[in-house]
Amino acid sequence: MPEYTPREMMTIAAARKLSGSMVCFVGIGLPSEAANLARLMHAPDVVLIYESGTIGAKPHVLPLSIGDGELADTADTVVSVPEVFRYWLQGRRVDVGFLGAAQIDRHGRINTTVIGGSYEHPNVRLPGAGGAPEIATSAKEVWIVLKHSKRSFVDQLDFVTSSGYVDSPVANLRARGRGPTTVITDMGEMISDPETHELILSAVHPGLDAGQVIAETGWDLKVDSRLAHTPEPTVEELTLLRDLHARTALAHGAPAAVE
16 A cells, blocks of 8 residues: 555545535635545535635635635636625535634534633634634534644633534524534544534544544543444545645645645
8 A cells, every 4th residue: 555644644534525516615724625635536526615705616726715816716606705604504505514623622612713821812823713603503514624632632622613512402493503523633533422412433544543542632532332444545545635735835836735
């Protein structure tokens, strides 16, 4: 088998989950990388929506931001931001919201706002919410992709930017989707337990075991009794991903993401 990095395994594992003509509301960064790889790899009909109003974007290189001209140039259409959120997202026309995070807890709540200290004087101020709170609430389901460590998988968030499962009457509003159902990391995959709504380890990536994932998680991570092992990346998957990185690096004058 070809050599690959944990990041490549994570991206490919996330990309494999998109299929058919799913409508996916995509966040910038790892979610965009995985979603566009899926489009190139096995799901050419997937519909990618970005917060800036681009519907059916098919970028040749990875966008730097939601305002990247590559998205508008390659989209089927461009609509207003209010239309994206009101008609597409709140209208329940988005199958999957694909998000990143700086921190996540056992119920899939995420933090992309501040780390440490107080809100007014944090140790680190992050990019903020953007459209993530609305995506987390209104998409039919939410997938989250991020690197696995105790700093990211925490027992208590420093700030709740986007809600996960909410055990209250609000969770039963018809406007609310299923919330976070899947988390993909560079160590494995988690799914939301249908009874407790707590994230449980459902698969580990090649060369890893459940104990290693548990050791990098800030809460008492439970393991699915049917724990699976992620198939290794194929030569074709790695080639498509690395070609995408190379084109992006050439276009933006930055090194490809190979960590």
